[in-house]
Amino acid sequence: FSIGTPKKPYCTITTDSTRFNPALEPSDATYVLPPGDEIKFTCDEGAKYAPARYLMNTLKRGEVCIAKRGKLFAIAVGHHCMVVHWGLEALLMELRRELYNQIILPGSVPGSNKDRSKAEKLRRFLLPPELAEYGSKEPEKDRYVSIMAAIVCPTVVWVVVHWSRLVRMHVISRDTPWTQDDLKPGSSEWDNLWKCFNGGPDWQSEACLVDTLLRTTWRSSVLAKASLRKLPIIDLLTSKNQAEFYFAPFGRHLAHDALFFVGVLPTTPAHHLISEDTVFNEFILTLQTFMDRYHTPEFVHDC
Numbered sequence: 001f002s003i004g005t006p007k008k009p010y011c012t013i014t015t016d017s018t019r020f021n022p023a024l025e026p027s028d029a030t031y032v033l034p035p036g037d038e039i040k041f042t043c044d045e046g047a048k049y050a051p052a053r054y055l056m057n058t059l060k061r062g063e064v065c066i067a068k069r070g071k072l073f074a075i076a077v078g079h080h081c082m083v084v085h086w087g088l089e090a091l092l093m094e095l096r097r098e099l100y101n102q103i104i105l106p107g108s109v110p111g112s113n114k115d116r117s118k119a120e121k122l123r124r125f126l127l128p129p130e131l132a133e134y135g136s137k138e139p140e141k142d143r144y145v146s147i148m149a150a151i152v153c154p155t156v157v158w159v160v161v162h163w164s165r166l167v168r169m170h171v172i173s174r175d176t177p178w179t180q181d182d183l184k185p186g187s188s189e190w191d192n193l194w195k196c197f198n199g200g201p202d203w204q205s206e207a208c209l210v211d212t213l214l215r216t217t218w219r220s221s222v223l224a225k226a227s228l229r230k231l232p233i234i235d236l237l238t239s240k241n242q243a244e245f246y247f248a249p250f251g252r253h254l255a256h257d258a259l260f261f262v263g264v265l266p267t268t269p270a271h272h273l274i275s276e277d278t279v280f281n282e283f284i285l286t287l288q289t290f291m292d293r294y295h296t297p298e299f300v301h302d303c
Contacts, residue, residue: 070248076178087166200245
């Protein structure tokens with residue numbers, strides 16, 4: 001996990017266990033965490049991770065349930081649901097169970113940080129030599145992977161990896177095992193899942209809600225403030241307060257691509273696009289058309 005700095009504090013994982021009875025998954029007194037795992041909970045910087053220590057117990061098996069909302073992803077198994085904010089370049093990768101075991105069973109090793117004490121805390125795993133891509137740069141060097149979380153199934157394992165450790169995860173634990181119905185829009189759990197990262201409606205599965213919010217709440221809130229009306233439209237699509245909720249799928253790169261598709265200069269003041277009804281309607285419809293392309297069979301095929 002990331003340890004951050006005094007100037008840039010950072011927390012990889014947070015938890016909400018207010019609805020979970022730890023007795024359902026008691027700790028095994030005979031099991032001792034490997035030193036590389038234990039250090040992240042006991043070092044000075046790792047005190048913030050102490051609340052997540054219960055997740056290192058033996059967890060009960062369960063159905064793997066998934067959901068997405070914008071750039072966020074939720075994976076639930078048994079009593080626990082992990083919501084993932086992908087950060088810069090985090091990935092969800094599928095590994096064969098045998099390969100996963102081959103990677104993790106030798107144990108973690110110190111990271112690459114030049115500060116040896118920090119390297120001891122920022123652990124990683126050594127990859128088998130056969131995984132080095134033929135013809136890649138410096139083939140004689142060892143390859144490593146930072147596995148931030150894993151969903152272990154009988155024959156395959158899904159791992160969350162991020163070379164820079166900027167991924168963030170929030171785990172919600174409860175007494176009742178999670179089901180796929182809990183991870184559907186409109187369920188009693190749906191809005192609570194995404195609160196930690198202020199995740200707004202998904203532009204595919206909640207398209208009607210997105211359209212309503214943009215035409216009412218978002219538009220009126222921007223028109224009501226001169227400071228927002230004057231902002232370049234790119235800033236409204238990517239600013240933390242506006243974008244995380246109303247424009248959930250957009251990052252800065254995608255926002256620029258969307259504005260290119262619309263035919264709007266990114267520095268265009270927002271009021272030019274939202275003040276007049278006809279222009280605003282065309283702007284919103286074209287943005288929705290742009291986002292719809294990412295869910296077509298043709299796009300999936302090209303990927």
